[in-house]
Amino acid sequence: NHWLSVYNDEWCNYVSSQMHEIGHNLGLAHSGDGKYTYGDQSGMMGYSYAESDYPVMCYNAPKNWQLGWYNDRKEIVYTGWSGNVYGIADYGSTGTGDTVIVQIPGTEDWYVSFNRQLGINSGTREGKNQVLVHKRPTGGTYGASTLMTKMNTGDTYTNAPLDIIVNAIDLSTDPVFASVTIGNFSPTKSPTNIPNSTPEGTPTVSPVMINTSSPIKSPTNSPTNAPEDTPTVSPVTNPPTDSPVDHRPTLSPNSISCSSYSKKKICKRAFCVSAYGSKQPCKRCYWQRSSSQCLQKRPCTDRKKRKKCLKKKCTWTVQNRTCS
Numbered sequence: 001n002h003w004l005s006v007y008n009d010e011w012c013n014y015v016s017s018q019m020h021e022i023g024h025n026l027g028l029a030h031s032g033d034g035k036y037t038y039g040d041q042s043g044m045m046g047y048s049y050a051e052s053d054y055p056v057m058c059y060n061a062p063k064n065w066q067l068g069w070y071n072d073r074k075e076i077v078y079t080g081w082s083g084n085v086y087g088i089a090d091y092g093s094t095g096t097g098d099t100v101i102v103q104i105p106g107t108e109d110w111y112v113s114f115n116r117q118l119g120i121n122s123g124t125r126e127g128k129n130q131v132l133v134h135k136r137p138t139g140g141t142y143g144a145s146t147l148m149t150k151m152n153t154g155d156t157y158t159n160a161p162l163d164i165i166v167n168a169i170d171l172s173t174d175p176v177f178a179s180v181t182i183g184n185f186s187p188t189k190s191p192t193n194i195p196n197s198t199p200e201g202t203p204t205v206s207p208v209m210i211n212t213s214s215p216i217k218s219p220t221n222s223p224t225n226a227p228e229d230t231p232t233v234s235p236v237t238n239p240p241t242d243s244p245v246d247h248r249p250t251l252s253p254n255s256i257s258c259s260s261y262s263k264k265k266i267c268k269r270a271f272c273v274s275a276y277g278s279k280q281p282c283k284r285c286y287w288q289r290s291s292s293q294c295l296q297k298r299p300c301t302d303r304k305k306r307k308k309c310l311k312k313k314c315t316w317t318v319q320n321r322t323c324s
Helices: 010-014 013-027 061-067 086-094 263-268 303-313
Strands: 074-076 079-085 103-105 106-114 131-137 145-151 164-170 176-183 269-275 280-282 286-288 294-295
Touching: 010 013, 061 103, 061 106, 061 131, 079 086, 079 103, 079 106, 103 176, 106 176, 131 164
Parallel strands: 074 103
Antiparallel strands: 079 176, 103 106, 106 131, 131 145, 164 176, 269 280, 286 294
């Protein structure tokens, strides 16, 4: 979060890295998914990618709101709202009164958007053509955003301050939109029938019973006991297994090996980061460019060997690099 961005080695060529760092220049924080700091791959403040011209995508809804973009297509919802939400790539095809970003204020600010995969956002890596729900600290200052859920037609999300329902996602129209309802709505009860004011039939005369000296029929036996057999226990099924993970998320610039990003910079921080995020101690690090390794001690170079050799008043052979 600074006005100055400095690029190193091959990351100078990657557009996502430049967009990410310029985002910090503009005051934007990272975009995570609740598990990884860079885990939100729907926008450029998540992971960066080792590609020169791709991916073609933008910032997510909380970042666009913070930057003041699409101000004439914003909607703030306090109690309830229902309407169509359009993607940012279709902004030019919408008009006054249409909505691109919805904000639900609270102790944290929540955002609802339609992640249309088209045009300037055709390379979005996550939540393609889905309704996305984000949250971030309230206010417009520096703060990380979190991707909370990705929704399809018929989905309902109830963990936000107001319930979010996706009524439909229509990909056949131009422009494409998602129909969304926001608010805490309880189902209405069916009305009961109103009784007639007066009975329709005439009541019959109640019968006159003649008392006999003794009961006509003896009382029946006492009720039989309840069934002795107890009901069987319903079968216990194993809980469903976790869904398989199709692919490992793309690694961010700050969570890949030293040989891939900011070699000298990472080594000088006195640790290297493995490909899966675990820190490996590497005190007094030195980056050896020829072998692409982070070493604990600078290797003895030929220059140092020659200096020691001459100090001993020996002869240094350049071809063999030996001291005799």
